[in-house]
Amino acid sequence: MEPKWYVYFNYGSIAFVAVLLLVILTNSVPKEYYIPLLVVAIIVFILRIIFRVIIIKKIRERE
Numbered sequence: 001m002e003p004k005w006y007v008y009f010n011y012g013s014i015a016f017v018a019v020l021l022l023v024i025l026t027n028s029v030p031k032e033y034y035i036p037l038l039v040v041a042i043i044v045f046i047l048r049i050i051f052r053v054i055i056i057k058k059i060r061e062r063e
Contacts, residue, residue, distance in 0.1 A: 006051070006055050009048075009051065010048065010052075013044050013045070013047070013048045014048075016044060017041045017044055017045060020037050020038075020040065020041045021041065023037065024037055024038070
């Protein structure tokens with residue numbers, strides 16, 4: 001993954017999770033969707049951490 005795309009993914013995932021949490025906090029969705037949206041937010045954060053570790057490993061291998 002190019003560093004430029006990593007930055008887009010990094011900030012995009014933060015923005016996506018912020019939108020999900022904003023939707024929950026403003027009661028824009030029914031309460032039965034709260035848990036699935038929180039699960040999606042957690043999965044996105046876990047993927048973000050995994051991609052960060054992968055990118056850091058690749059950068060260290062290049063050096």
